[in-house]
Amino acid sequence: MEPLNAIAGNSRSRGGVLDAATAARFEQTALPHLDAAYTLARHLLRNEQDAEDAVQEAFLRAIRHFDGYRGGDMRAWVLTIVRRSCYTWLRRHRGERETTEFDETIHHAPAAVEDPEAQALHGALREALAQAIAELPVEFREVVVLRDVQGLSYGEIAEVVGIPIGTVMSRLSRARQRLQRALPIEDYRRN
Amino acid sequence: MSCDALSDKLTGYLDGELAPRDVEEVEVHLRRCVTCGARVERERRLRRAVQTELTPLQAPEPLRARLRTAIQSEVTPARRRWVPAWAAAAAALVIGLAGGWRLASRQGERGPASTLAMEVVAGHVRSLQERHLTDIESSEHHTVKPWFAGRLDFSPPVPDFAARGYPLAGGRLDYLGERQVAALVYRRRQHVINLFVWPSAAPAAAASSASERGYHVVSGTAGGMTYWAVSDLNAAELGQFAQLVANELHGGSAGS
Numbered sequence: 001m002e003p004l005n006a007i008a009g010n011s012r013s014r015g016g017v018l019d020a021a022t023a024a025r026f027e028q029t030a031l032p033h034l035d036a037a038y039t040l041a042r043h044l045l046r047n048e049q050d051a052e053d054a055v056q057e058a059f060l061r062a063i064r065h066f067d068g069y070r071g072g073d074m075r076a077w078v079l080t081i082v083r084r085s086c087y088t089w090l091r092r093h094r095g096e097r098e099t100t101e102f103d104e105t106i107h108h109a110p111a112a113v114e115d116p117e118a119q120a121l122h123g124a125l126r127e128a129l130a131q132a133i134a135e136l137p138v139e140f141r142e143v144v145v146l147r148d149v150q151g152l153s154y155g156e157i158a159e160v161v162g163i164p165i166g167t168v169m170s171r172l173s174r175a176r177q178r179l180q181r182a183l184p185i186e187d188y189r190r191n
Numbered sequence: 192m193s194c195d196a197l198s199d200k201l202t203g204y205l206d207g208e209l210a211p212r213d214v215e216e217v218e219v220h221l222r223r224c225v226t227c228g229a230r231v232e233r234e235r236r237l238r239r240a241v242q243t244e245l246t247p248l249q250a251p252e253p254l255r256a257r258l259r260t261a262i263q264s265e266v267t268p269a270r271r272r273w274v275p276a277w278a279a280a281a282a283a284l285v286i287g288l289a290g291g292w293r294l295a296s297r298q299g300e301r302g303p304a305s306t307l308a309m310e311v312v313a314g315h316v317r318s319l320q321e322r323h324l325t326d327i328e329s330s331e332h333h334t335v336k337p338w339f340a341g342r343l344d345f346s347p348p349v350p351d352f353a354a355r356g357y358p359l360a361g362g363r364l365d366y367l368g369e370r371q372v373a374a375l376v377y378r379r380r381q382h383v384i385n386l387f388v389w390p391s392a393a394p395a396a397a398a399s400s401a402s403e404r405g406y407h408v409v410s411g412t413a414g415g416m417t418y419w420a421v422s423d424l425n426a427a428e429l430g431q432f433a434q435l436v437a438n439e440l441h442g443g444s445a446g447s
Contacts, residue, residue: 023262023263027259027262031255031262034254034258035247035248035249035250036247037250038248038250038254039248042248052251052254055250055258056254056257056261059258059261059262063261125244126244126245129241129244130245133245144241147206148242148245149242149245149247150247151242153208154203154206165208166199169199169202169203170199172202172206173199173202176202176234176238179241180233180237
C-alpha cells in the first residue's frame, strides 16, 4: 500500500478537495464506522498492518467521493469502500499469503469472562472459531463476518458485497455449513 | 419441499430474514422434519458461538489519529480569493501601486542574491495581490506543519512566535526560481510577513538585510535551512523576527 502521505499528496497539485464544513461532516458521519471498517479489513486480509493500510486508503477514497455521497446507510457505504480496497490488495498479492496466517489479536479478542477455567475454555473455542473462519474462502468469510460478527442485515450485506439478497442467504448458509464441518457440534457447548 | 431445496431458507428463517410467505413454508416443513429441525438448532448454536466469541475489533488509536490528520489535510480550497481582514491594509497597499507589478528581470546587472531578493519580494507581492496568502489557514503549528507532509520534499520548521507578537497565520506552497519552497505567513499588527524556507547545504550564515522596492528583506541560513523573511514591516522589527527564526533553526528544531 502506498504510504499515507503519498496518497494524500499526489492527486492534485495544490490545495484540497473539501471545505471545512464538509470535512467536519465527514468526520462526524464516517469516522464512527472506523471500528467496523477495521474489523472487516482484519478478517479479509488476516494481517494487522495490511488491514491498517487498506482502511487508510479506503477512508481517503471515501473523503474524495464524499461530495457525491447522497445519503443512505453510511456504514454500508464505508464498508463497501473498505471491502473494495481489501479486494484490490488481495488481487495484487494473490499467492503471497496462501496459508492462513495466525492473526494473534483476532484469536485473543477480549471476552467478558471472569471464571479462569471458563476463560480457558472460551479461549480455545474462540481460537478454533477464528481459525475456521480465517480458513474459509474469502467470499464465504466476508458474509459470516458481516452478519455474525458485525450484525448487518441481509439487505445491507447485499449492498456492501454487491450481490442479490438471495445470494447473501445461500452463501451464508453454505459458509455456516462449512464452519460446522470444521468444528463439530460438541465444541459449541459451554459448561 | 425437499430438505435440500429448503437448505438456504433455513438460514434465512433462523436469521429472521425470510418473507412471511417463506416463513410459513419453512415452519410447515419443520413441523414434520426432525433432520431439518436439528440442522436449524446446530446452526443457531454455531451462530451464537461466533457472535459471542468473535467480537468486533477496535481500530488502533494511532490509525484513528492518522485518519483525522488526513481528513484535515484535505481541507484546503485550491485558491482563496480573499485575504484575512488583518491583512487587508497590506493587500490594499499593493493593489494601490501601479497595477501589474512586474518583476524587473535585469539579471545581468545584479548578482544572484539580489535576483533572489527580487523573487522573494515578487512572491510576497503576488501573495497579496492575487489574494492567495495561504493554502492552509491556521494559527496552530500542529495543523500547519503536517499539512506540508506529502506536498514538499522536505519538512519545514513551523515555529510558533505568538508569544513574541508574531502569530502564525498559515502556510502555502510557493516557488522561488526552480525550487518549490514552503511559505509561512506570520502577522505583526496589520503587516504580513512571508517567511520562505527551504533546505540548504550551505553553512550557517548570519542574517543579511536589504531593501527591495520598498519592502524589507532579511535572509540567512541556519540549521540546514535557508530562510527569507519579507514584509513591509519596518526593518528593526523584521530583523527581530528573523532573529527568532534563526534561533529556532539553530536550536535544532528544523525538520522536527
